[in-house]
Amino acid sequence: MKTLDRVKNIATPFVFGIAFLGLWEGAVNGFDLKPYFLAAPSKIMEQFLNNTTRIWEATAVSGSNALIGLCIGTIFGIAMSFILSRFRFLNELVTPLAISLNAIPIFVLVAVLNNMYSITSEIPRRFMVTLVVYFIVLVNVARGLTQVSSIQVELMRSYAASEFAILRKVRVPNAIPYLFTALKVAAPASVITAFVSEYFGGLQNGLGSRITSNIANSKNAAAWAYVLGACLLGLAFYTVSIILEGLTRKGQSK
Amino acid sequence: MSVVANISAVEVIGASKIFNEGTDNQVDALLDVNLTIAPGEFVSLIGPSGCGKSTLLRLIANLLEPTQGEISVNGKTSAQARLDQEYGMAFQQAGLFDWRTVSKNIELPLELKGWDKKKRAVRAAEMLELVKLHDFGNMYPWQLSGGMQQRVAIARALAAHPPLLLMDEPFGALDEMTREYMQGELLRICAETATTVVFVTHSIPEAVYLSNRVVVMSPRPGRILEIIPVNLGSKRSELTRAADGFFRSITSVREALRGTHADHVASTAIRGVEDR
Numbered sequence: 001m002k003t004l005d006r007v008k009n010i011a012t013p014f015v016f017g018i019a020f021l022g023l024w025e026g027a028v029n030g031f032d033l034k035p036y037f038l039a040a041p042s043k044i045m046e047q048f049l050n051n052t053t054r055i056w057e058a059t060a061v062s063g064s065n066a067l068i069g070l071c072i073g074t075i076f077g078i079a080m081s082f083i084l085s086r087f088r089f090l091n092e093l094v095t096p097l098a099i100s101l102n103a104i105p106i107f108v109l110v111a112v113l114n115n116m117y118s119i120t121s122e123i124p125r126r127f128m129v130t131l132v133v134y135f136i137v138l139v140n141v142a143r144g145l146t147q148v149s150s151i152q153v154e155l156m157r158s159y160a161a162s163e164f165a166i167l168r169k170v171r172v173p174n175a176i177p178y179l180f181t182a183l184k185v186a187a188p189a190s191v192i193t194a195f196v197s198e199y200f201g202g203l204q205n206g207l208g209s210r211i212t213s214n215i216a217n218s219k220n221a222a223a224w225a226y227v228l229g230a231c232l233l234g235l236a237f238y239t240v241s242i243i244l245e246g247l248t249r250k251g252q253s254k
Numbered sequence: 255m256s257v258v259a260n261i262s263a264v265e266v267i268g269a270s271k272i273f274n275e276g277t278d279n280q281v282d283a284l285l286d287v288n289l290t291i292a293p294g295e296f297v298s299l300i301g302p303s304g305c306g307k308s309t310l311l312r313l314i315a316n317l318l319e320p321t322q323g324e325i326s327v328n329g330k331t332s333a334q335a336r337l338d339q340e341y342g343m344a345f346q347q348a349g350l351f352d353w354r355t356v357s358k359n360i361e362l363p364l365e366l367k368g369w370d371k372k373k374r375a376v377r378a379a380e381m382l383e384l385v386k387l388h389d390f391g392n393m394y395p396w397q398l399s400g401g402m403q404q405r406v407a408i409a410r411a412l413a414a415h416p417p418l419l420l421m422d423e424p425f426g427a428l429d430e431m432t433r434e435y436m437q438g439e440l441l442r443i444c445a446e447t448a449t450t451v452v453f454v455t456h457s458i459p460e461a462v463y464l465s466n467r468v469v470v471m472s473p474r475p476g477r478i479l480e481i482i483p484v485n486l487g488s489k490r491s492e493l494t495r496a497a498d499g500f501f502r503s504i505t506s507v508r509e510a511l512r513g514t515h516a517d518h519v520a521s522t523a524i525r526g527v528e529d530r
Contacts, residue, residue, distance in 0.1 A: 149347075151347055151349035152349050152351065155345075158317060159362070
């Protein structure tokens, strides 16, 4: 029965997806929609297959920007959350700021960053991704380090445990699920930020800039082909973050 | 010789505890508490909510400092006793670590004492045997029932073989059947390990069934009203719960608690104490 359920789980969205594409294709042909209005899925696929090398190159650029920013932002976010959890007053100072920054589209700052660096530099985009990821990781991991069960802390104190021992045996293990929750949010956010950053000028080599330039040239199907690449990249990041989370859990889920 | 034998397990002399002293929300939690507990004794602290029984327990555990007075555990200051892990502690919530197996939870206090891995594993197995959970060492806490989790918490509290066990309503969240079973288990375990117990509870029958003496406390400021000895012998069983002496002691404790009622006009004074 279990395998049947699994087949059902996979088949349902798959069938739905195919049906949706079929409808789309039918609508474009049936209503004779112009390619600059809406490209047919078959045309998009054709463009995608004809331009795999170029799409791959653009994906590699955006993807590496996202990945580098994701890694640096995560490292700095973790480091800062440790500092915040150690110094209560800093936490009270920074956390509200970090939470509000998470709620606004700070990636528009990339326009300012582009001005600060040469326009042939990847640094502004990577820096922007780093910043977005940094705050997501910071807020979540700091929460995991501080929101520990008061009973567990009291227990540790009854064992005459040092602050460091409490950090190592209570706070860090408690924060690990929070880190992976953060990464599940931060991974897609890093890809989105990497794309959107490309709309604000600078180098024209990533997926975002390719989409803009193709649309500017009314090459709608080609633009859609790059959109498809962007979707796949975002999906890849998300999948990896979920797999990582699953590995660390190892049957510890509730 | 006799000097060693005469050391009390717990000695509380003139202890008071005031929270937020000198501010608007000052709370006089405890006032001039004196209590001496002999080694091997089982003593319950009972009283309405806010009578400071948990505060007293935390003073003994050195998780709080008294505003006034002195506390010694096994002839040491309570601070030194905590550093030497002279006591184990269990709370209403088991407080187990979800990311550790049952065995690893029990090993935690031993880890902090710097025991090596092999010695820890041997002791954890012993403790699991003691609380009758030998097959559950490799499971995770959330895979166990509430009563089993509480048994793991007791095993953890006793893992380092401390002479004193401090318990803050450990069975408060359990259903009545499990609770009675756990009471029997606790008595068996304490007899086997010769552990002194200070036990905070809301339940009069629980206090009477378990204890050699029941300390009845009054609220705000928390004071000891009366200390009632329970003469039910050292061996207690399910038959004890039907014995005349059991009901007599329950009545004594209840009357002592009602004393609170007469002193403090507020009818809410005995709120939070279960008569069942």
